[in-house]
Amino acid sequence: MSDGGGENGRKHDQPHPKRKFGGNDFVLAISKIAVAQICENVGFQTFQQSALEALSDIAVRYIENIGKSALFHASLAGRAEGNVFDIIQGLEELGSGLGFAGASDVDHCLANSGIVREIIQYVADSEDIPFAHSLPHFPVVKNCKPAPSFLQTGAEPPGEHVPPWLPTFPDPETYAQLSLGNEKTTVSNMESVEPAKHKTRTDRSLLNLQQRFACDGFEGPSSGDGGDAVRARKAVESNPYLAAPLHFGEKEVSPVALPAKLSNEGIVRNIVVENNHAVGNPVSVLETFAPAIEAMNSRKCDSEDGLNTALLNQRPSVHFKIGIGKKSLGAELDLSLQRNGSEKISPWFGNDNEKDDKKRRAECILKGSIENAGELA
Amino acid sequence: MNHGQQSSDGKHDDDAALSDFLASLMDYTPTIPDELVEHYLAKSGFQCPDVRLTRLVAVATQKFVAEVASDALQHCKARQGAVVKDKREKQQKDKRLILTMEDLSKALRECGVNVKHQEYFADSPSTGMDPASREDQ
Structure with a gap:
């Protein structure tokens, strides 16, 4: 029966332990x-x-x-x-x-x-022959505990796109890049650079704010509380619900019936004087809008050489009829924007139409404020 | 009428016998462990928390395996008897009752299982060695 199976058998034995x-x-x-x-x-x-x-x-x-x-x-x-x-x-x-x-x-x-x-x-x-070995219960199901979710820990997910039922993120130091010796210096450099950046950024925003204040200040240059008053008035103007209620029988009449012959300035002055008497607020409307008008004029001068006053006088009738409430809001915003960027604007205004539009708006606001002054009086 | 009564009585007897048998399985430990049967039943998709049913399957499997094994044993004995008659001198060696593929395939064929086994298959280092050398190992 010897057939040399021993060697073969050993070879067959080789892969056995691997898949055991x-x-x-x-x-x-x-x-x-x-x-x-x-x-x-x-x-x-x-x-x-x-x-x-x-x-x-x-x-x-x-x-x-x-x-x-x-x-x-x-x-x-x-x-x-x-x-x-x-x-x-x-x-x-x-x-x-x-x-x-x-x-x-x-x-x-x-x-x-x-x-x-x-x-x-x-x-x-048959006789009762139990199994030779004691067996554990299998397959063994590992009772693995899942990581607690954001809800369980009460932590806030790092982003809005991460729903709170997801497991919490591991500690940042587990996934954040480790800084080696070389990187450390650069990191510290970065840190030193970054505050400086911050500083410049805050400086710039401060500067912007100051500019804005300066612009606002133009509106009420005559007194300290003038800026506030103007702003309040502006709010009243822009929001028809904040406007003072009309008395019974009183009609909302726009003060458009200004004689075109009279000089703009004189009339405005008069009204402003009345206004000052009534409210006790020494703010002149014309002065308030002086910068806008000046900017307008200067821009105009670029192309049309001093025809501005004539234009202002020539076209009131159209704009006086335009509604006060809604229109003035947009116009005013535009104007303030324009005022803020008044230095940069000049090259844009090669276009006549646009220029006219701006001017129209400025006039509209002017009238609105005059009207308001009248109402208050 | 009378016949129907008898049959219903018989049914009651059968029910009682079945439930008694199932109850007796609680005390009987089959050779095939419960864990093994549970594992394979779960693998096939069958689920039942009753341990008596697991035992029933275990007993049925044990019975099946025992039947096949006893068939193979008869084949083995018959073959040995024939061999012994031919070669008296090898009687000592062949007296051991070995479950071989040859006998097993014959026994399984009766159950409808066709086992194609190799004519020669060296499945262990000691296969084909002399009994003397086998004992040395």
Whole structure:
């Protein structure tokens, strides 16, 4: 019987240890032990490895087949969980190839199945041989604890796009880039540079603010509280709901009926004087809008050389009829913008239409304020 | 009428026998461990928390394996008897009852399982060695 199988056998043995510890191999090893025990109980003294493997494989498939057909019958009956009759049905199907007592009877009761009777007989005859080893319950399901979510920890997600049910981010030092020795200096440099940047930025914004204040200051140059007053008046102008209510019988008449012959300035002065008497606010409207008009004039001068006054006088009728409330809001905003950037604007204004438009707006505001002054008086 | 009464009585008896058997399975420990059966039943999709059903499957499988093994044993004994008659001198060596693929495939064929085994398969270092050298190892 010597056929030199020893060497071959050793070669076959080589790959074995490598695939020994798979998830399925453990179960297969157990089934092999169980089948070997059954074979020993039957009367075998030893076995071929291949034969034992084949038999244990078939035993495993037998269990799986029972499970499958039992599941099928349970599903057929509309149940999620199987019961004993599903298993008996599966056993009968598996045993139908070999045959069993009463298999020919189609209407037989499952409780009285020949298969069950055979099993009962087998259990009664065979002795109770427990499995050789004590087994842990498997497969082991690791009870891994998930990381707590933002909701659980009460932390705020770093971005709006991160929903709070997601697990919290790890500590920043785990994913932030580590600074090595070389980088450290650059980082410190950066730190020293950055505050300076900040400083310049804040300086710039401060400068802007100052400029804005300066511009505002133009509106009420005559007194300290003039700026505030003008602003309040502006708000009243722009918002018709804030305007003083009209008395009964009083009509909202625009003071458009200014005689065009009279000089603009004189009339405005008069009204302003009245206004000052009434409100006690020494702010002249014309002075308030002086910078705008001046800017307008200067721009005009670029192209039309001093026709501005004539224009101002020539076209009042159109604009006086335009509504006061809504229009003046937009116009005023535009104007203030324009005023802010008055230094830069000049090159844009090659266009006559645009220029006219601006001017119209400025006039409109002027009239609005005059009107308002009248109302207050 | 009388017959129907009898059959219903029989059904009651069957039910009682089945429930008794299932109850007795609680005390019986099959050789195939519950964990193994549970694992494979779960793998096939069948789920039931009742340990008696697991035991029922285990017992049924055990019975099946035992039947196949005893069939193979009969084949083995028959083959040995034939061999022994031919060669008296090798009686000592062949007395051991070995589960071989040859006998197993014959036994499984009766159950409808076709096992195609290799004519020659060296599956362990000691395969094909002399019994004397085998004992040395």
